[in-house]
Amino acid sequence: MAESGKSVILLVEAEALRALARKVTLERHGYAVINANSGNKAVEIARNTAGIDLIVIDIDLGRGLSGAQTARCILEDREIALVFLSSRYELDTAAQTEGISCYGYIVSTSADAVMLAIIRMAFRLAEQRHEIVASNALVAAASAQLRLINQRLPWWPGIAECVVETDLSAMAILDRTLNFMYVSDRFVHDYGVADSWAIGRHYSEVFAQTPPAGPDVLQRALSGEAQRSDADCLGQSDGSLESTRWECRPWYDAGGAVGGIVLYTEVVTQRETAALPSMRR
Known part of the structure; x- marks a missing residue:
């Protein structure tokens, strides 16, 4: 999250005009947006920029890394919420992103209201996941303490x-x-x-x-x-x-x-x- 308190979105989209229009829409609705026009650039930004809360990434990025490949590279380095962009959602799209933890899909031609609703849902799902992970960590710590106590009890x-x-x-x-x-x-x-x-x-x-x-x-x-x-x-x-x-x-x-x-x-x-x-x- 940015110092301003805004949630930070890394927007990865090769088509410049669409990326600009999407950036303007997201910023108008209170998000801070960082643009990347290629998979390689997105991986570099994700590795060197703290505070990114969500990545919205186009599956088709043209030459170089695809959106799915870019997502896998980023997720190898850090745990972060992802939403995929696609010009259409078909079986081929699902096959490309199989095995990638994803919080939603946005069809590129969707209305802004649909895009914003999916992004809000992605943030809620990510927050719930973080709460579950934190809760599991507490349970694991308590279990470890209980095992230690049980080991001590006999003597x-x-x-x-x-x-x-x-x-x-x-x-x-x-x-x-x-x-x-x-x-x-x-x-x-x-x-x-x-x-x-x-x-x-x-x-x-x-x-x-x-x-x-x-x-x-x-x-x-x-x-x-x-x-x-x-x-x-x-x-x-x-x-x-x-x-x-x-x-x-x-x-x-x-x-x-x-x-x-x-x-x-x-x-x-x-x-x-x-x-x-x-x-x-």
């Missing part, structure tokens, strides 16, 4: 479980009501709770003493805000205190809404105690 759960269970941080997943949905082995070890006991229980029940993250932190996480602390104290049932660090962040359901909270915690008391002698030195 992904095992990898995910390995990563979670061997992480140095204790991990727990809570729903929006702050009931436990999952706890890792590290969580069971660090907090002395059985996973079968913790699942389904409320956060405040599992952490009856000082919780790693307070109620305000949990509510902010449910609002979509991730938070962390690198130095906190967690009260134990025997009255002792453990130094911990934690991170609290939301997880999201398939619809993009916050589905609950993922809580990562790590008891670092021993690490800090071990570091004290070297700090004193």
